[in-house]
Amino acid sequence: MGSTGFPGAVGLVLARPARLLGAEPFFMEFIAGIEERLAERGLSVLLHVVADEEAEIAAYRRWAARELVEAVLVVNRTVGDRRPSVLRELGLPAVLVGEGGADGPGGTDGGGSGTAGPVVRTDDAGPVHEALARLLDLGHRRIARVGGPANLLHTRARTAALTEGCRAAGIEPVVVEGDYSEEAGGRLTKALLRGPDAPTAILYDNDVMAVAGLAAAKELGIAVPERLSLVAWDDSTMCRLASPPLTTMSVDVHRYGVLVAESALELIDGRPVAERWSPAARYVPRGSTARCGAASTA
Numbered sequence: 001m002g003s004t005g006f007p008g009a010v011g012l013v014l015a016r017p018a019r020l021l022g023a024e025p026f027f028m029e030f031i032a033g034i035e036e037r038l039a040e041r042g043l044s045v046l047l048h049v050v051a052d053e054e055a056e057i058a059a060y061r062r063w064a065a066r067e068l069v070e071a072v073l074v075v076n077r078t079v080g081d082r083r084p085s086v087l088r089e090l091g092l093p094a095v096l097v098g099e100g101g102a103d104g105p106g107g108t109d110g111g112g113s114g115t116a117g118p119v120v121r122t123d124d125a126g127p128v129h130e131a132l133a134r135l136l137d138l139g140h141r142r143i144a145r146v147g148g149p150a151n152l153l154h155t156r157a158r159t160a161a162l163t164e165g166c167r168a169a170g171i172e173p174v175v176v177e178g179d180y181s182e183e184a185g186g187r188l189t190k191a192l193l194r195g196p197d198a199p200t201a202i203l204y205d206n207d208v209m210a211v212a213g214l215a216a217a218k219e220l221g222i223a224v225p226e227r228l229s230l231v232a233w234d235d236s237t238m239c240r241l242a243s244p245p246l247t248t249m250s251v252d253v254h255r256y257g258v259l260v261a262e263s264a265l266e267l268i269d270g271r272p273v274a275e276r277w278s279p280a281a282r283y284v285p286r287g288s289t290a291r292c293g294a295a296s297t298a
Contacts, residue, residue, distance in 0.1 A: 008043035010034070010264050011069035011092075013056045015076070016049070017181075024180060024208050025236045026253055033257020034073070034264075041265060043070070053078070057086050064090040070268045073097055073260060074117075077153040084117060095263045098122045098154055098278065118273035120260050124154045125161035127249045127281035128203075131231050132165040134283055135201045139292035140229060144174040144199035146188050146209050155205065158233075162203070174199060178209050185209030189216040193228070200292050201229040207236045210246055214288065225290035235284060244287030252279040 012034070014027065035045055046069055048059050060083070063069050071093040074083050087094045094117040135143060145162055148155045159175050166173040174192065178184035185208060192199055193216070204210035210232030214224060222228050224244060232239050235250035256278045266273045 008038075008041070009046040009069045010038060010043060010261075010268075011046045011048070011060075011063055011072040012075070013048045013050060013059050013072070015052055015056045017051075024206060025238070026206065026234050029253040030257040030260075033254040033259075034261045035257075036254075037258045037261035037265070043265075053082065057083065060087060060090060060092060064092050071095065071264050073264060078151045079153065079156065081153075087117070093117070093267050095120060095260060095267060095273075097260055118263055118267055120256075120263050120276045120278060122154065122278040123280060124157035127233075127283070128158050128161035129165050130283050131203055131249055132162060132169075134285070134289070135203075135229065135231070136169055138201075138229065138289065140201040141169075141171050141292070142197055142199045143171065143201045143203070144176070144192050145203045146176055146178050146185060146192075146205060146213065148178060148180055148205040150177045158205065178205065180206045180208060182208050182212040185212030186216040189213035190220065193217065193220055193222055200227070201231070201289075203231045203233070205233050207232045207234045207239050207246070207248070210248075211238050211242055214242055214246065225288050227293075229289040229292075231289060233281070239286075242288070247286045247289040248284050249281040250284045251281045255279050 012031070031045060031047065038044060050056050050059060060072065072087060073095050075097045077096065077099050084094065084096060096117050096119045099119050099121055132143070143166060145159065147159055150156065162173050162175065176188045176192065178188055185204065189202065189212070192202065202213060204213060210230055214230055217224050217228050224230055230246060232246045232248045234253070235248040239246040239248050259276050259278065263273050263276055
């Protein structure tokens with residue numbers, strides 16, 4: 001480590017609007033898990049928030065030139081992602097976070113084989129199939145999804161899983177693209193509910209959009225869950241305190257951060273990096289889901 005560096009720093013660049021970080025609990029819990037594990041070794045997280053991928057790559061170049069970090073964590077993988085190859089060229093060790101595998105946890109695609117660095121993988125398809133199965137069991141056939149940005153790998157995986165599951169059930173979902181913000185959640189929910197063949201169930205890609213969607217439904221006079229069921233991805237205090245409380249696909253985000261930190265520590269130490277999967281998202285039923293057309297909750 002050069003004299004200008006911060007000994008023991010692990011870099012994390014978030015290319016997203018800073019305003020979303022204050023509203024969306026996910027990354028704060030994620031970073032807390034990383035920090036907790038790194039602190040046991042006297043290391044810390046060097047966090048940088050930027051506007052886009054170009055600014056993120058520029059940050060990596062500065063870090064490499066100044067020897068500011070021991071390793072970096074790459075989140076929100078995208079289609080045609082340039083970051084892994086840039087990091088390899090710069091000689092910056094990297095852990096890729098959230099990339100899915102073909103065979104699910106324990107499958108043959110785990111462990112980072114053939115990737116630009118060790119990977120902490122996530123099963124995005126399995127939880128979507130579970131949420132869809134629950135909604136189908138409740139009698140829902142008009143199902144929509146308010147997703148995240150379409151260029152994200154996990155967004156594509158979730159959309160593909162929903163489309164596949166719906167087609168197997170003989171129905172066609174409606175999928176719209178959001179940006180994880182409150183504004184997008186409310187606007188897109190209103191557009192869905194005002195359109196022809198309005199959905200009776202909506203799945204959201206995060207908690208912020210789901211809470212905004214609940215408010216939008218109330219504004220339109222559509223009762224939840226009597227006329228509309230809502231499911232959020234990621235649990236949070238917002239979901240639990242909403243009225244009615246939101247059904248969620250809940251992930252142990254803190255534990256996720258700990259696992260990512262453990263991979264980073266192994267990478268920094270020059271040890272083999274173990275195959276790891278993020279904690280599986282699980283369906284937590286609350287008051288925002290019910291049998292289609294019925295008042296009883298799931």
